[in-house]
Amino acid sequence: MAEQQRQSGRRWLWMGAAVVTIAVFFIARSLLRERLTVRVAEAQREVLLSTVSTNGKVEPEVNYQFYSPLATTVKAVYVQTGDKVPAGKVMIVLDDVAARAQVATAESGVKAAQAALDAAEQSGTQQERQATEAEIAQEKLTRDQAQANLDALNKLVASGAASSSEVAAARQQLDAANASLKASQESLHHRFSQDEIARAQAALSEAQANLADARQVEAQTTIRAPAPGTVYDMDAAPTEYAEAGKLLLQMADLHRERVRAYFDEPDLGRLALAQPISIKWDAKPAEEWHGHIERLPVTVVTYSTRTVGEVLVHIDGPDTGLLPDTNVTVTVTTSSQPDALSVPREAIHVENGKTFVYQVEGDELVRTPVTTGTYNLTHQAILSGLKEGDVVATGSISGQPLQEDLPIKVER
Numbered sequence: 001m002a003e004q005q006r007q008s009g010r011r012w013l014w015m016g017a018a019v020v021t022i023a024v025f026f027i028a029r030s031l032l033r034e035r036l037t038v039r040v041a042e043a044q045r046e047v048l049l050s051t052v053s054t055n056g057k058v059e060p061e062v063n064y065q066f067y068s069p070l071a072t073t074v075k076a077v078y079v080q081t082g083d084k085v086p087a088g089k090v091m092i093v094l095d096d097v098a099a100r101a102q103v104a105t106a107e108s109g110v111k112a113a114q115a116a117l118d119a120a121e122q123s124g125t126q127q128e129r130q131a132t133e134a135e136i137a138q139e140k141l142t143r144d145q146a147q148a149n150l151d152a153l154n155k156l157v158a159s160g161a162a163s164s165s166e167v168a169a170a171r172q173q174l175d176a177a178n179a180s181l182k183a184s185q186e187s188l189h190h191r192f193s194q195d196e197i198a199r200a201q202a203a204l205s206e207a208q209a210n211l212a213d214a215r216q217v218e219a220q221t222t223i224r225a226p227a228p229g230t231v232y233d234m235d236a237a238p239t240e241y242a243e244a245g246k247l248l249l250q251m252a253d254l255h256r257e258r259v260r261a262y263f264d265e266p267d268l269g270r271l272a273l274a275q276p277i278s279i280k281w282d283a284k285p286a287e288e289w290h291g292h293i294e295r296l297p298v299t300v301v302t303y304s305t306r307t308v309g310e311v312l313v314h315i316d317g318p319d320t321g322l323l324p325d326t327n328v329t330v331t332v333t334t335s336s337q338p339d340a341l342s343v344p345r346e347a348i349h350v351e352n353g354k355t356f357v358y359q360v361e362g363d364e365l366v367r368t369p370v371t372t373g374t375y376n377l378t379h380q381a382i383l384s385g386l387k388e389g390d391v392v393a394t395g396s397i398s399g400q401p402l403q404e405d406l407p408i409k410v411e412r
Helices: 002-032 097-121 126-159 164-189 194-219 265-270
Strands: 036-042 044-060 063-067 072-077 090-094 222-224 229-234 247-252 257-264 276-280 289-295 301-303 306-315 327-344 349-351 354-361 364-369 371-375 379-384 391-396 408-410
Touching: 036 327, 044 265, 044 371, 044 379, 072 097, 090 247, 097 194, 126 164, 257 265, 257 276, 257 289, 257 327, 265 306, 276 306, 327 371, 327 391
Parallel strands: 036 408
Antiparallel strands: 036 391, 044 257, 044 327, 063 247, 072 090, 090 222, 229 247, 257 306, 276 289, 276 327, 289 306, 301 306, 327 379, 349 354, 354 364, 354 391, 371 379
16 A cells, blocks of 8 residues: 555656646747847827828919911010010010911902802802893894794795795794793803802802901911910010911919829829818928819829829919929828827738737737728728737838747837
8 A cells, every 4th residue: 555655656746747847848948939029019099191192293274375376587575584464465576477468368369259159149240140131132032033933924824825844944943042042041040050159158158267367367476465464484586587386475373373283093092172282392392382182083194104193283372482384292181080099001911801910918929800991101090909009010120020929029
């Protein structure tokens, strides 16, 4: 009995020693195992703004451009770049000799076309109608003479003094005289067909259009300000030659400007009318302008090497101080959360469609599922899964991937 008790005690002693050995092994392994140094961040509440930035170009809301209407020379220039001009102000005068010659030629063409239409509608010119009336009078005399001859021959046939062949010949002469008279009378009233009259009317319309174009060109040789504004670009000087279509001057109301912004195609779905816009210009880095989206793109276009949508941005305020055609940076706020619980975006992981973070608990990482919301360039909102003050890992110093239950050392 005593021997059995001694053997049982030895077994328990060996079992206890084994447990202690295993415990010591794992404790030593844990202490000696290399710990991964990680960067961390706290989940905290903040105003989370989601923004998109891109480039744009300033342009007047209403821009007036004036081109040389024909190849000519500049006679006089009455303004210079930067001048503020009232409506109706004469700014440039071009040599109009060629324009006036074109007007004279076009006026002559209208008169000729009008005369041709009048002749078509009235069955010829006055001289032609008089000649036709004279022909009708002569043909009436011929017809009457033929009728008298036929009547006389019919009486002679009854007495046997004329033959039937003579009567037939007289009848043919009368028929020919009647046919000729009818043709002349028809010519007096219906010399031209409806198609010919329509062609004459079309020719007159074309001549009138040519005259209107010529007069418009003549009017454009004197360039006047159509509205009050500022001359901001000019390429004209007295006696200089200006080829047809050359841009001579641009003016606009520089108190009413907008920005044409070029947003990349993937960002277009985040844009909406009236979203606030901030505008920065490198020439004045200390200043910032504000506006809002007033028109969204209806298509995408190729801009340099990008596929973009052109968005029109209204600049708020009466005096922008921005110059036309300057390049600016625009930033649109697509969403705003005033009290969002957020973490850095690099702390967010997605695997098999599930979103999670590595939460720091003690000296280990714990994989914690989360639900995310809006985001900006640096942070993302957490809707569930974390609370304010929770610490999450954003990455390791060595670049080694994070994993759950990994012993860590927090970088301070």
